[in-house]
Amino acid sequence: MYDVETVRADFPILSREVNGKPLVYLDNGASAQKPQVVIDAVTNAYSHEYANVHRGLHTLSNIATEKYEGVRGIIARFLNAADEREVVLNTGTTQGINTVAYGWAMPRLEPGDEIILSVMEHHANIVPWHFLRERQGVVIRWVDVDEKGDLDPQAVLDAIGPRTKLIAVTHLSNVLGTVVDVKAICAGARERGVPVLVDGSQGAVHMPVDVQEIGCDFYAITGHKLYGPSGSGAIWIRRERMEEMRPFIGGGDMIREVHKDSVTYAEPPMKFEAGTPGIVQTIGLGVALNYMMGLGVANIAAHEARIAAYAKSRLEGLNWLHVQGRSEGKAAIFSFTLDGAAHPHDLSTILDKKGVAVRAGHHCAGPLMDHLGLTATCRASFGLYNTEAEVDVLVEALELAHDLFA
């Protein structure tokens, strides 16, 4: 039994007020709040167990290294990876995708080679590929979503041509809430020998992820959306792909030997982890993932599905509100605009006065905004601690905004 009130009590920030009203935090798509265990882990690490990792042989360095390295295994369990050495620790999905762009794609893609993207990708899964387009003549093939906001796996597979070298696709749209059937895409792509990168920045937050079952080659996650510290994250990379990769960022910790005229690299995954990492952030991420697995990722997903269904029914009752994306199994992410002249920023200003935190803007999804014919939307994105009562507060605040801007 998932008791959301017990869960809420784990998140100290949720008991604060904003503008004299209880905080209703619906900006989880941008970043999630942190449970006390994560905050305590960060404080404890800095208070009692901090030193650089992989370096010293002294006690504190050993403790910090053990805790830090332990997170690799936690992430492997969270993603059901076969081997924790396939997990590269980093600062989040943006770094993960750039690592693939620079380390895997750049050395092997020739002018005219193609990368397939869906139109609903986040800029983190677009701009690194634009680099390849600008710098080495790689062609980006875009696949549209249908009028409901669904991405047909067959449409993605149909876009594969003789020059296709990679498919990079989101698991869950940060704007529409659409869940993509990445398993079907990976199965078809594998038959044609095309690797698939999955942007799991949102997906891993809202549903159980099994990278072996999905069959992808790369799966990127972001710690701060997973109730962990900002500046933490990871990318899971299939062993064969990892072996094909060149290191991206050079520096300490990723080398075996360095001389004046030669350098050899550490074994993966260390080869892809240059410099002092986000030690404490990563330790905090491990605690956050254990927290999620403790609640049960499937239980979290079931709770959010209830919230999504309730929010959908309440928002549908507002005939002056336009919700973008009507995918059947969509996650609890609702982007909307208001009839008339009100801008999404107007809307979020009024909601904020009611204590409701939402995001207003283009959501780092320019091509999708173009596709929808919009410049911005308001987005309410729910997390594991949100409640039906908070949906009601959102609706009340929207009704007030509608009245003010009418």
Next chain:
Amino acid sequence: MATQSFEEVVEDFEFLDDWEDRYRYVIEQGKEMSPLDDALKVPATKVEGCASQVWLHPRIDDGRLHFDGESDAMIVRGLIALLRRLYNGLTLDEVLAVDARAEMARLGLNEHLSSQRSNGLRAMIERIRSIAAEAERA
């Protein structure tokens, strides 16, 4: 010192108890403002640093500043309307002497003035001040 027109706004605000009515007032002010001609919405009149789109079109008549403006966001349009009441008709020296932060604080709207706020009120005030300063140098 503020214009008579702005003093009237301050007086109106004294009768508005809660933030809803104040926002309603601000939004109404924006609605009553005539829209800026599309031909004037050009890069030179665009104010960067606002989350929504903002244009300010100034003219100097007889040493006095007048400007029109527009935004695609209704609250920001309203804030532009209030700035017009604050500044329009002042001499360039007077424009530069206005303490906009203090004046907006009289309306309880100074929360819009912190540099991290994305509505761009601060950017608009800076634009108005630089227009006046430039005109004075010319």
